[in-house]
Amino acid sequence: MSRTTVELPAAARALLTGPRTATLTTLRPDGTPHVTPVRFTFDTATGLARVTTRAGTRKARNVSAGGPGARVALCQADGFRWLTLEGxxxxxxxxxxxVEAVRRYTARYGSAPPAPPDLVVIEIAVDRVLSLNL
Structure with a gap:
């Protein structure tokens, strides 16, 4: 998975560091969208977003079923401001x-994520950013 630096205005970076919940949209095998609330982290230096989850969740299965080209979108909103990371x-x-995903999650949210034995990370190489009022 290639990674690139993602340039964001200060207001967008601030939105992505606060302890907010976002939505993750993945595609089911039949092509219909699956949208679920998640907590995530984003590294602007590498353009990599991370979502921790259990291996058997629908979102993890959707990404795995999509193969190496699986596209997803993370959207975080705050009132009339929003930012979507796609990749x-x-x-x-x-x-x-x-371990790195848990470290970053803990830094952003102030506590570690749940730690089930089948914990995995959905890594998103962000290549498109959409926003409003940032």
């Missing part, structure tokens, strides 16, 4: 990547 996603259970 290619992959699911990984690699221990170092899970």
């Amino acid at each position: 290619r996603a992959a699911v990984t259970g690699a221990p170092a990547r899970v």
Whole structure:
């Protein structure tokens, strides 16, 4: 998964650092959208967003079923301001990547995410950013 720096205005970076919930949209195997609330982190230096989840969740299964080109969207809103991060996603259970995702999640939200035995990370290589009022 290639990664690139994503330039964001200060207001957008601030929106992505507060302890807010977003929605993650993935596509089911039949092509219909699946939208679910998530907590996530975003690294502007690498353009990588991370969502921790259980391996068997619908969102993880959708990304896995989509293969290496699976596209997803994360949308975070605050009143009339919103920001959507789109990109290619992959699911990984690699221990170092899970540890990094948990570290970043804990820094953003002030506590660690749930730690089930099948914890995985959906990594999103962001290649498109949409926003309003930022």
